Amino acid sequence: MKFDRNTIALTLIISSVVLVVxxxxxxxxxxxxxNQQKQRLEEFVRGQAQLIGAVARFDAEYxxxxxxxxxFGATVGQVIDAFAGYRELGETGELLLARRVDDHVSLLxxxxxxxxxxxxxxxxxxxxxxxxxxxxxxxxxxxxVDLDEVEVLAAFAPVPELGLGLLAKIHLDELRYxxxxxxxxxxxxxxxxxxxxxxxxxxxxxxxxxxxxxSQTNIDTFFESPTEGMFLLSDxxxxxxxxxxxxxxxxxxxxxxxxxxLEFSPETQPDGRSSLDAGMAHFTKMLAHGPQYLFxxxxxxxxxxxxxxxxxxxxxxxxxSLILGTVHDVTRLRETEAELxxxxxxxEEQRDHLAHVGRLSLLGEMTASIAHEINQPLTAISNYxxxxxxxxxxxxxxxxxxxxxxxxxxxxxQRAAEVIRRLRGFVRKDEGVRERVDLxxxxxxxxxxxxxxxxxxxxxIELGLSEEVLAVSADPIQLQQVLLNLVxxxxxxxxxxxxxxxxxxxxxxxxxxxxxxxxxxxxxxKVEERVFEPFFTxxxxxxxxxxxISKSIAEEHxxxxxxxxxxxxxxxxxxxxxxxxxxxxxxxxxPR
Ligand code: ADP
Numbered sequence: 231m232k233f234d235r236n237t238i239a240l241t242l243i244i245s246s247v248v249l250v251v252x253x254x255x256x257x258x259x260x261x262x263x264x265n266q267q268k269q270r271l272e273e274f275v276r277g278q279a280q281l282i283g284a285v286a287r288f289d290a291e292y293x294x295x296x297x298x299x300x301x302f303g304a305t306v307g308q309v310i311d312a313f314a315g316y317r318e319l320g321e322t323g324e325l326l327l328a329r330r331v332d333d334h335v336s337l338l339x340x341x342x343x344x345x346x347x348x349x350x351x352x353x354x355x356x357x358x359x360x361x362x363x364x365x366x367x368x369x370x371x372x373x374x375v376d377l378d379e380v381e382v383l384a385a386f387a388p389v390p391e392l393g394l395g396l397l398a399k400i401h402l403d404e405l406r407y408x409x410x411x412x413x414x415x416x417x418x419x420x421x422x423x424x425x426x427x428x429x430x431x432x433x434x435x436x437x438x439x440x441x442x443x444x445s446q447t448n449i450d451t452f453f454e455s456p457t458e459g460m461f462l463l464s465d466x467x468x469x470x471x472x473x474x475x476x477x478x479x480x481x482x483x484x485x486x487x488x489x490x491x492l493e494f495s496p497e498t499q500p501d502g503r504s505s506l507d508a509g510m511a512h513f514t515k516m517l518a519h520g521p522q523y524l525f526x527x528x529x530x531x532x533x534x535x536x537x538x539x540x541x542x543x544x545x546x547x548x549x550x551s552l553i554l555g556t557v558h559d560v561t562r563l564r565e566t567e568a569e570l571x572x573x574x575x576x577x578e579e580q581r582d583h584l585a586h587v588g589r590l591s592l593l594g595e596m597t598a599s600i601a602h603e604i605n606q607p608l609t610a611i612s613n614y615x616x617x618x619x620x621x622x623x624x625x626x627x628x629x630x631x632x633x634x635x636x637x638x639x640x641x642x643x644q645r646a647a648e649v650i651r652r653l654r655g656f657v658r659k660d661e662g663v664r665e666r667v668d669l670x671x672x673x674x675x676x677x678x679x680x681x682x683x684x685x686x687x688x689x690x691i692e693l694g695l696s697e698e699v700l701a702v703s704a705d706p707i708q709l710q711q712v713l714l715n716l717v718x719x720x721x722x723x724x725x726x727x728x729x730x731x732x733x734x735x736x737x738x739x740x741x742x743x744x745x746x747x748x749x750x751x752x753x754x755x756k757v758e759e760r761v762f763e764p765f766f767t768x769x770x771x772x773x774x775x776x777x778x779i780s781k782s783i784a785e786e787h788x789x790x791x792x793x794x795x796x797x798x799x800x801x802x803x804x805x806x807x808x809x810x811x812x813x814x815x816x817x818x819x820x821p822r
Contacts, residue, residue, distance in 0.1 A: 237435075241428040248420050252413070260409045264383065267405055268371045271319075271385035271398050276369065278325070279387035279396045282309055286391035302392060306338055316341040322382075322401035328361040329394050335361045338394065348377065364388055364395030373402065459538075459557035462547075466490055469552065478538065478559045480530035496529045513553070516542045528557075537561045579765070601650045608650065612643045652679055666810050667709070669700035669743050673734050676713040680721075684732075687721045694735035700743040701810035704787050709805075712780040712791065716747040716803045719776065722769065723751025723801065742789075742806050750800035754793060761793060780805075 285308060289301040299306070306327070313325050319341075327339035328351075335351045335358045343349075351358035356375045369387040376382045376399065383405065386397040459475030461468050468486045476483040479494050486494070495505040503511075508526075516522040521543040528536040539558045544551060619636040652675065677691045684691050702709075713734070720732040729750040736745045760766045762781050767774030777791070784791040789807035796802045 237428055237432055241424055245421055245424050248424065249417060252416055252420060256409050256413045256416075260406065263409070264405060267383060267400070268385065271383065271400065272371050272387075274319075275385040275396055275398045276387045278398075279369075279389050282327075282389045282394075282396065283391040285309070286389065290391070305392060306394075310339050313339055313341045319398060320400050320404055322404045324399055326361070326397045326399070327389075327394055328365060328397065329392075330362055330365045334358065335365070351377070360384070360386065361395050361397060364397060365393065374399075376401075457558075459559070461486075461491075461555045461557070462545075463491070463553040463555065464550065475557055478530075478536060478557060479528060480532050480534070485531075491528075494528050494531075496527060496535060499527055500525075512542060516544065516553070520544075526557075535561075537564045597653060601653050605647060605650055608643055608647045612640060612647070615640045615643060663705050664703045665706060666701055667704055667706045669702055669709070669736050669745055669807070670695045672704075672706055672709045673713060673736055673745055675706075676710050676717060677734065679710065679714055680717045683718065684721060687725065688730060689721050689724065690731050691717065692731050692733040694733060696737045696743075698738060700736055700738060702743055702787070702807045703810045704807065708783045709787075712783050712805055713745060713747065715776040715780050716805070719803075720747055720749035720751060720801070723749050723753075725751075727751055729800070738809070741809055743809055744804055744806045746802060746804045748796055748800065748802045750796060750798060753799060754795055754801045758793065758795070762791075 282305065286301070286305040289304040289308075291301075309327060313327075316325055317323075319325065323342075325339065325341040326337055328335045328337050330336075331350070333353055335353065337343075337349045337351065340347055340349070351361065353359055353362055355377065357377060360372070360374050364386040365388060367388045367390065371383070371385045373381055374384050381402045382399040383402055384397055384399040386395060388395050457474070459472065459478045461471035461475055463469065467488055467490050471483055471486050473483050476486060479486065492505055492509065495509075498504050499508045501508070512522055512524055521541060523539065523541050526538050526540045528538055530536055537560050539560055541556045543554050545554045546552070615636055619633060619640070622632055622636065673693065673695060677693060680691060717732060717734070724730075724732070727750065731750070733748045734745060735748070736743065738744075754761065757766075757768060762777050763774070764778040765774040766778075781791045784805055784807070787807055789805065791803065791805050793801055793803045
């Protein structure tokens with residue numbers, strides 16, 4: 231049979247307690263027995279001493295002179311006759327009658343004496359010394375060491391009539407013996423009984439304990455779910471919870487115990503109700519209608535919100551009504567939901583942008599044909615103006631003023647035709663080509679294209695062009711598109727400021743050419759990281775595609791488009807391209 235440590239400890243404790251109680255009981259019984267024995271001995275000795283005294287007085291008065299030893303001898307003789315072989319004091323009990331003789335004590339009577347027993351005692355022996363004191367008049371009881379070194383209980387009284395001392399003694403061992411036997415028997419039987427009881431209870435209790443442990447383990451496993459927080463509420467505070475709830479709420483399980491769930495909830499729930507009101511409403515509903523499943527926002531100990539789904543049910547444990555709750559952390563799920571809906575909103579927006587881009591490209595194509603259409607009447611007007619001028623000169627009817635007006639009309643018509651030509655070029659949808667072009671020329675074209683817009687914005691375009699030819703191998707229309715976009719952005723960035731100048735500088739550096747568009751507008755402080763992202767715009771009507779397209783055009787030309795803040799305020803955009811001589815000249819003028 232196997233005892234577990236608890237059973238052994240319990241058995242030892244019970245045994246110790248029982249043995250101590252037994253010891254104390256036997257001890258006090260023993261003490262009582264000794265006291266009674268003392269009293270009995272004392273009464274006996276005192277009675278006998280008085281009796282002997284009375285006999286002595288009688289003998290002194292009436293004894294015959296012929297008795298050996300006289301009256302004293304007569305009395306002592308009677309006493310010896312009466313008590314020789316006296317056995318009434320128990321197994322070891324003995325009666326002594328002693329007389330003092332010089333430096334020793336002479337024993338006149340030893341009721342149990344054998345021949346080998348001494349009949350005198352030296353005063354130096356404890357018994358001899360005591361008897362001497364008794365002869366001198368001392369009476370009472372005490373424990374004294376006998377001649378054979380054994381402890382005895384003694385009662386003694388003097389017989390003053392004869393100058394003798396009477397002492398009755400009995401071995402303490404004899405008095406102790408029944409108690410030692412009783413102690414041994416009861417100790418042995420107690421220990422046996424306790425161990426029997428332990429073994430028996432082990433038989434009965436062990437299976438119960440095992441079942442209890444198993445069910446406790448099951449409860450623990452259930453409670454220690456790694457995926458759900460679990461808690462028991464009693465009187466509105468956490469009476470128990472698992473470690474996972476601690477993880478969800480960002481603290482140790484122990485920190486939760488004794489606290490209210492409200493301490494781990496924000497003031498208000500996302501539906502606008504105070505956490506207190508919402509909590510009370512859920513509990514009331516649960517008590518009335520059974521288990522509840524609900525969304526609850528917790529607040530972690532670090533202050534962060536945690537979205538959870540909770541189930542609440544009422545349970546009864548050891549007669550006490552409690553609330554059992556399971557908690558699922560759904561924060562990640564809700565974040566993903568939010569991210570998904572944000573992404574789908576962005577897709578919507580981009581779809582709108584694309585539709586807009588589509589409309590613009592349609593407009594571009596229409597612009598090309600409109601420009602073509604307008605070119606016809608412009609050519610006609612130009613012809614008519616020339617003809618009118620010639621006719622006026624030939625008929626001699628012309629006045630200087632008329633000629634001047636007609637010449638100016640012809641010039642303006644030319645100018646309009648030039649604008650239309652550039653516009654057509656700009657919006658045509660050719661395959662990209664690579665031509666050897668001077669970047670300075672591209673910039674000049676762009677400044678002319680932007681002229682109308684610039685006037686409209688009240689802005690001046692200042693050119694700082696390199697005097698060298700900056701030959702690049704490029705599609706001039708695409709380069710125009712990049713630079714025109716930069717200039718228009720620059721002008722729009724200055725709309726809210728008092729600045730009026732956009733400057734374009736060109737130059738060459740380390741085998742590369744650059745065009746730098748500089749403005750003193752709102753600058754790039756918040757947007758620098760994002761300006762090249764497709765569809766990134768800060769403008770109400772912007773598309774956010776200009777810089778993204780420009781950058782990819784620059785890269786297709788083995789160049790770069792970069793931006794940096796203007797130290798004087800505003801922004802600088804720099805288009806850098808390789809010099810044509812460094813690039814494959816054989817491709818010049820060849821469609822890609
Ligand atoms: P859009 O002009 O349609 O907004 P862009 O791609 O050309 O698209 O520009 C994207 C964004 O970059 C602009 O909305 C603006 O916020 C910023 N940006 C472009 N150029 C400048 C500039 N010169 N100064 C300040 N911000 C600029």
